[in-house]
Amino acid sequence: MCGQNQHLQKDFFLYTASTAKCKTYINLREVTERFRLPPGEYVVIPTTFEPHQEGEFILRVFSEKQSTSEEAESTIESGKIQQEKKKPIVFVSDRAHANKEIEHDGIRGEKKKKPKGKRLEPEEETEEEKQFRAIYQQISGEDMQICANELQTIMKNVLAKHSEIKMKEGFSLETCRSMIALMDTDGTGKLNLQEFKHLWKKIKEWQLIFKRYDKDKSCSISSFEMRNSVHDAGFHLNKQLYDIIAMRYADQHLNIDFDSYICCFVRLEGMFRAFNAFDKDGDGIIKLNVLEWLQLTMYS
Numbered sequence: 001m002c003g004q005n006q007h008l009q010k011d012f013f014l015y016t017a018s019t020a021k022c023k024t025y026i027n028l029r030e031v032t033e034r035f036r037l038p039p040g041e042y043v044v045i046p047t048t049f050e051p052h053q054e055g056e057f058i059l060r061v062f063s064e065k066q067s068t069s070e071e072a073e074s075t076i077e078s079g080k081i082q083q084e085k086k087k088p089i090v091f092v093s094d095r096a097h098a099n100k101e102i103e104h105d106g107i108r109g110e111k112k113k114k115p116k117g118k119r120l121e122p123e124e125e126t127e128e129e130k131q132f133r134a135i136y137q138q139i140s141g142e143d144m145q146i147c148a149n150e151l152q153t154i155m156k157n158v159l160a161k162h163s164e165i166k167m168k169e170g171f172s173l174e175t176c177r178s179m180i181a182l183m184d185t186d187g188t189g190k191l192n193l194q195e196f197k198h199l200w201k202k203i204k205e206w207q208l209i210f211k212r213y214d215k216d217k218s219c220s221i222s223s224f225e226m227r228n229s230v231h232d233a234g235f236h237l238n239k240q241l242y243d244i245i246a247m248r249y250a251d252q253h254l255n256i257d258f259d260s261y262i263c264c265f266v267r268l269e270g271m272f273r274a275f276n277a278f279d280k281d282g283d284g285i286i287k288l289n290v291l292e293w294l295q296l297t298m299y300s
Helices: 010-015 079-083 092-097 127-140 148-162 173-183 193-213 223-232 239-249 258-278 290-298
Strands: 220-222 255-257
Touching (some): 127 148, 173 258, 193 258, 220 223, 223 255, 223 258, 255 258
């Protein structure tokens, strides 16, 4: 580990021999071992005989000089979001009725501005963006905004044309609702074309990570691979949160399909962004009243 609080990958255990381990690995109520080791840095890995089970253990260290120990992955943070400038968060009720501007990954909420003399020419659309616009206009109608049901239809069409991950049913309605909650900057409960483009950009980034671990092209990954995927996406969680993700998004075989995978990432992104927006002094602690808490959690 070299002094780093990090998750060790599978290859580490495949190619690194154990310094010490139990003589027999059997299913007993209690297994006790005593080891004498030279000074150094060690990773202690307690396990249960059957996988995916909880168990308690006691570790006692006797040393002539002072020694330290810590639990791996004890820090919870999102490195990607922390690097960005903290942006104000406006609750959905405020977004819809107040004349406020919010910035969300480069998307700005509606705000009346005085016309400026200098006018910039719009950037030329790529071929992919032109196809998006055509599909979007066909489904959204005159208002050029889409609800969750319309987003579900658009995503199904877009994934069929621009994704190597083939989904029979597309994204679920619940996942589409979460997507809208993440990208909705004006509190309408709908997405405009610009918000949809930013959403698709994020999905493509997460899709590349998913493909990296979905080697058998089954459109699902294991809970262990999900742990690595979350880390690759810039989210650093602890064991308790990884267990919660597995309980919430995995099936009975602890596999996570692409729809659940995207839904999980959308929730993580949204909740980290909201927390960082409230954590103005950066001490990792926020204070919310019941109204703020319910608005934050119900629309996510």
